[in-house]
Amino acid sequence: MPRKTAETNDQEESMTVPVPQNIDEIDNISRMLGSVLDYLSDEENEEIDIEYIFDKTEGLREWWGRYQERNRKKIEEEIKASLGELSFEDLQKIHEQIKENRADVH
Template identity: 60%
Template sequence: MPRRSAQTNEATEKENIVHLPNNQQNKDEVGNLSRMLAALLDYLSDEEVDEIDVQYILENTEGLREWWNLNRENNRKLIEEEIRESLGELSLEELQRIREHIKEKQD
């Protein structure tokens, strides 16, 4: 079997490299996430804490609640898109059940 040339391998490797923008906003976000993670790990490693209180963590870690809400909203949008894309594959009966479920929620 013929071997690939070294030049071809280098070209392939260069194609696989993804360059991320090096901007201050990304650095700030990474810094904030690192700070929140450190606060969470401090709380979890505290031997005096017998029971994990998620509300306490959300209320006492600056920016965590906002990040969590944004993350949940992004997940919601992804779920909505997945549902929209899969509707065409459902049978009429399945679509009618979904419609009834939605009507029950609205009432």
């Protein structure tokens, strides 16, 4: 059987999602997943309305916010790693976005 490359192993590690540590959290996530899947499997829904899902699934919006914050560091590292592959024009666009963002904050 062929061996996996180191790159494949790195990709698998970056896709790892933290496992809930207690039964209540697992039950809560299971309930939210069931609610979302009920919505997605309803053939009457012609398009996905994420705001509706957030509004109708108790705790999902808060969980999603926490999930995004936990993954912020990973996203920052992915961006840093990809900067060397971008064209100068792309880097300039990003630089302008950062400057605009800083101006909006101050």
